[in-house]
Amino acid sequence: MKKETIKTTGMHCNGCEMNAQEFVSELDGIKKVKADFKKGEVKVEYDEKKTSLEEIKGKITAAGYKTE
Ligand SMILES: [Cu+2]
Numbered sequence: 001m002k003k004e005t006i007k008t009t010g011m012h013c014n015g016c017e018m019n020a021q022e023f024v025s026e027l028d029g030i031k032k033v034k035a036d037f038k039k040g041e042v043k044v045e046y047d048e049k050k051t052s053l054e055e056i057k058g059k060i061t062a063a064g065y066k067t068e
Contacts, residue, residue: 011037
């Protein structure tokens with residue numbers, strides 16, 4: 001399991017947090033995902049054998065937000 005905190009811009013409310021979390025949850029191997037719009041970050045815990053940071057960032061982008 002790997003833990004990462006991804007700097008994310010563009011989230012502005014609880015709805016955005018939910019949206020980002022739903023998109024990331026679609027990936028196989030996500031154990032935990034918690035978005036925080038106030039801090040501008042998405043915390044994830046994932047199985048690096050099933051998914052990757054790039055894929056997770058791709059989902060956040062697909063949800064409509066920007067990652068660093
Ligand atoms: Cu929002």
